[in-house]
Amino acid sequence: MTMSNNLKITVSGGFNKNGEAESLSELELHPETSLAVIGPTGSGKSEFLSDIEQSASKDTPSGRTVIIDSEGVDFACEGSGVIAQLSQKMSFIMDGTVERFLNLHAESRNKGGNGLILSTLEVANTLCGEPIRLNDPLHGLSGGQSRALMIADIALISDAPVVLIDEIENAGINKLKALSVLSSSSKLVIIATHDPLLILMADRRLIMKNGGMESVAERTESEKGILEKIKEMDRYTERVREDLRFGVYPLSSAEAVL
Ligand SMILES: Nc1ncnc2c1ncn2[C@@H]1O[C@H](COP(=O)(O)OP(=O)(O)OP(=O)(O)O)[C@@H](O)[C@H]1O
Ligand SMILES: [Mg+2]
Secondary structure, X not given: XXXXXXXXXXXXXXXXXOOOEOOOOEEEEOOOOEEEEEOOOOOOHXXXXXXXXXXXXXXXXXXXXXXXXXXXXXXXXXXXXXXXEEXXXXXXXXXXXXXXXXXXXXXXXXXXXXXXXXXXXXXXXXXXXXXXXXXXXXXXXXXXXXXXXXXHHHHHOOOOOEEXXXXXXXXXXXXXXXXXXXXXXXXXXXXEOOOHHHHHHOXXXXXXXXXXXXXXXXXXXXXXXXXXHHHHHHHHHHHHHHHHHOOOOOOOHHHHOO
């Protein structure tokens, strides 16, 4: 079943941490757009993602209601495969190899073939440093490798039309590539982040304050110019980081010039 085209998520406001009604009383989200959730530490970004993941029904600390609707069908999300989540804390609870995990997931989605497994691994390996191998045990993967594998899995194997991402920048993976891998599959990407590059890559941003949804802002044309500048700076940082990680010493002066 393709659920992405007519999917709509409606978040109805609850209360901030003081128990006051949220400034933004309703928020509608659609596929093929991305939303950055921003605000200071503790302002409620992860709580917002978790409300969506659980289809909150006034039963979470925020008191929000989230309705996930596709062609008039309400989804009770759990197990429906509508939402894929990359959370701040993540680890595999399955015993087995990378190959077995990818195969099992592909089979459960009625997708198969060695080609898909290999391309998922290939994409994962464009995101992290030390390559992941098919016969690596899942438990042996580093934090960054696990995240890279999950991102590739969500992009290529999962059908979930909604992807929730918490703090991609902490994982030591290439965040620009990771976001473009996920956005390329016409999903609704909702990302909680402190990173200006990721914030400006989103079409809209939701500003959180004291646990409440404060306001929504659309990215402006002139902000796209700022985004290009930050991307260039990020590519530079990435280049220097890679050289340092691979033991280049001393860095050449050519590398040191932006
Ligand atoms: N509207 C709310 N009402 C009551 N409690 C809330 C609300 N929003 C968030 N909280 C609680 O406040 C705490 C901090 O929120 P949260 O973890 O979502 O912050 P965050 O913005 O993700 O912070 P960080 O940037 O550090 O990841 C959590 O315990 C969360 O459950
Ligand atoms: Mg958080």
